[in-house]
Amino acid sequence: MGDELRVDSGALIFATLADVYISSGMIDEAISILQDGLARNPNYYLAKVMLGRAYYLKGEFDKSVATLEAIYDEIKEDETANICLGHSYLKLGDNEKAVRFYEAALKINAENTEARQALEKLVPGFAAKHDVEPAKPSEEKPEIAEPSEVIHEVVLPDETGAPTGEVVLSTEPSEAIREVVLPSEPEEEVSVSSVQEETADSFIQEIPEKPIETGTVPLESLDKPVGRLMSLDSVKSVFIATKDGLLIKNYGKGENDVEAICASVAGICLDVDEAFRLLKRGGLTRCIIEKPDETICVMVVGDSLLTVITKVETKPGLVFVYARKIIEEIEEILG
Amino acid sequence: MKLENFIKIPKVLGAGLVSEDGFIIEGRATYEYDTERLGAIAARVVHRIKNSFGMEGASAIIYTKENVLFLKEVEQGIVFVICQKDANVGLVKIRLNKIA
Numbered sequence: 408m409g410d411e412l413r414v415d416s417g418a419l420i421f422a423t424l425a426d427v428y429i430s431s432g433m434i435d436e437a438i439s440i441l442q443d444g445l446a447r448n449p450n451y452y453l454a455k456v457m458l459g460r461a462y463y464l465k466g467e468f469d470k471s472v473a474t475l476e477a478i479y480d481e482i483k484e485d486e487t488a489n490i491c492l493g494h495s496y497l498k499l500g501d502n503e504k505a506v507r508f509y510e511a512a513l514k515i516n517a518e519n520t521e522a523r524q525a526l527e528k529l530v531p532g533f534a535a536k537h538d539v540e541p542a543k544p545s546e547e548k549p550e551i552a553e554p555s556e557v558i559h560e561v562v563l564p565d566e567t568g569a570p571t572g573e574v575v576l577s578t579e580p581s582e583a584i585r586e587v588v589l590p591s592e593p594e595e596e597v598s599v600s601s602v603q604e605e606t607a608d609s610f611i612q613e614i615p616e617k618p619i620e621t622g623t624v625p626l627e628s629l630d631k632p633v634g635r636l637m638s639l640d641s642v643k644s645v646f647i648a649t650k651d652g653l654l655i656k657n658y659g660k661g662e663n664d665v666e667a668i669c670a671s672v673a674g675i676c677l678d679v680d681e682a683f684r685l686l687k688r689g690g691l692t693r694c695i696i697e698k699p700d701e702t703i704c705v706m707v708v709g710d711s712l713l714t715v716i717t718k719v720e721t722k723p724g725l726v727f728v729y730a731r732k733i734i735e736e737i738e739e740i741l742g
Numbered sequence: 743m744k745l746e747n748f749i750k751i752p753k754v755l756g757a758g759l760v761s762e763d764g765f766i767i768e769g770r771a772t773y774e775y776d777t778e779r780l781g782a783i784a785a786r787v788v789h790r791i792k793n794s795f796g797m798e799g800a801s802a803i804i805y806t807k808e809n810v811l812f813l814k815e816v817e818q819g820i821v822f823v824i825c826q827k828d829a830n831v832g833l834v835k836i837r838l839n840k841i842a
Contacts, residue, residue, distance in 0.1 A: 671794030678790050679804050682783040686776075689807025696791055697801040723803075 422454045423655055423711075430456070434465045449531045452481050455742075456488045459495075468495040486515045490522060502529055628740065633658050639729070641721035643701060647711050647737060648673060655711060672696075672705050672714055695723045706730055708737045745770050747837050754831035755809070760785050761819045775824060784813050803835070814838050824826035 419442030428437035441458040445451060457596050462471035472495045475488050482488040488510035497505040506529050512522040527534045583742050633670045637658055644659030652673035657665050680691040696703040697719075704726045711735060715726050748757035749770055756771025764785035785809030786842040791819065792815075804811040810831050812823040823834055 424824065674794060675790050675802075679783075679787055679806075682786065683804075683806045683809075686779060686783075687808075691804065692808055693805045695803040696795070697803075698795055698797055699799070 421459055421715045422451065423649070424653075425454070425457055425461070429461055433464075437461045438465065453588075454541065456491070459488065463491050463495050463498075468498040471495040472499065482512070484515055486512050486519060489545065490519070493525060497525070497529075506530060521569050533564055540551060542707060585662065607680055623672050629656070629733060629736050633738055636715065636726075636733065639717075639725075640702055640722075641718040642726070643716045643718065645713070645715050647708075648714065650707075650712060652709055659716075668703070668714065668716070672703065672712060676707070677710060693703065693727065704730070706734060711737060739741050747841075748750055748823045748834065751825070751830060751833055752839075753826040754834065755826060756780060756820070756823050757823040758784075759816075759819050759821050762789070772826070778820055780811075780824055781820075784811070784820050788813055788820050789816050803831070810834075812838055814841075816841060 414491070423438050425437040425441045425444070428434070428440065436460065438461045441461060444734055445458065448454065448620055455474060459471045459475035462474060462507075471491060475492050475495075476483065477485040477486075479492075489508045493505045493508035493512065496502070496508060500703055506526065509525045509529070512519050513526065516522075542643055636645055638644055644657070644665070646657040646659055646665055646669065647655040648669040649655060650673060652670040654666055654669050659665050675696070677693060679694065684690055690707070692707055693706045696705070700719065702717045702721060702723060704717065706713045706715075706722050706727070712728060715730060717723075719727060743758070745757045745759075745768060756775045756777060758769030758771070758777045758781055759767040760769075760781035761767055761775050761835045762785060764782040765827070766778055769781060770782065771777045787802060787804070788800045791802060792798070798815070800813070800815045802813045804813070808827060810825050810827055810829065810830075812821075812825075812834055814821045821838065823838060825831065825834060
């Protein structure tokens with residue numbers, strides 16, 4: 408199946424396959440198929456973001472940075488891209504840039520825990536400031552930080568080095584501020600500045616090396632419309648698969664063997680499609696399979712199949728109406 | 743089984759009853775549609791559904807760009823009805839359920 412999709416990279420489905428490869432830990436394969444697909448579709452920015460993430464996961468941080476920075480103007484409002492850049496710069500030792508991209512991610516989504524945790528470690532006083540002022544969703548379009556200047560929020564320490572709770576804004580890193588404020592204590596063997604440096608190093612080392620969540624990235628915008636469909640009492644599960652039966656995303660409640668249903672539905676659809684094409688009556692667009700205990704509604708969306716499993720009493724027409732929005736979104740994402 | 747019940751519905755293009763192996767028992771269709779081919783498709787799809795989901799009495803509605811094909815497994819074989827996309831599919835469905 409991988410080979411078939413590899414040939415059909417012009418249809419942009421290569422990004423979906425690459426996402427599956429990344430989810431499965433097959434990073435080299437993902438990079439290979441993304442490079443191949445991007446050679447044919449160089450302006451497919453979602454795939455470039457995935458490639459940058461794949462490089463990061465492989466440990467090639469410089470390539471990750473190069474890939475994402477090259478198209479940053481186009482992806483600056485992509486939360487995942489900013490996080491990935493932040494992680495990569497952190498690994499490359501450029502904490503200042505890492506902070507900038509984490510802050511950009513946090514501006515896009517104030518609830519991003521990955522960015523928040525990283526900033527708490529990298530920017531002293533960040534946690535204290537945000538405890539006092541919880542992040543408010545900005546009504547204006549978030550402005551992405553420019554690389555030329557970074558404003559640091561620094562908690563002023565008292566004489567013993569303990570935080571006072573007083574916060575100042577500065578373009579200087581926190582270590583510099585602390586060195587100015589804290590009195591020198593020559594009688595101590597270890598200087599405050601060296602303690603601060605050690606603390607900063609330990610903070611950096613303590614940042615969890617969490618892999619980027621890959622399962623929800625390309626189709627995460629579907630969560631909301633699919634959620635509306637799933638909120639119908641009679642809908643049991645929703646899933647998206649390729650036409651050859653490979654599961655792309657499952658929103659099911661775990662009652663069905665989704666992979667088996669994917670394969671069965673794909674087989675049936677392929678049969679019907681071929682038969683009707685022989686009759687020269689056009690291909691399959693949607694299909695309703697009525698089982699004694701449930702109804703399976705299948706909709707063809709480009710090279711994918713959207714399958715909705717409902718209770719017997721559900722009206723398929725209603726399902727199709729709700730699914731229309733999802734179909735548009737899937738077409739937009741998968742091409 | 744009275745196929746007239748389906749044929750009389752506006753924009754219904756054909757209907758028939760085929761055996762499980764796809765041979766036509768009874769069928770009527772407009773000149774554009776070959777009942778034997780439709781019967782073969784019906785038998786193949788129903789066979790596939792039965793095998794895939796391990797159930798008897800398979801039933802399916804298949805939408806293509808131009809047509810809607812109804813399939814239903816009954817005691818005597820497999821009933822199929824093909825109509826235009828803008829036909830009264832609800833009425834076809836009700837009549838199909840009645841013959842079960």
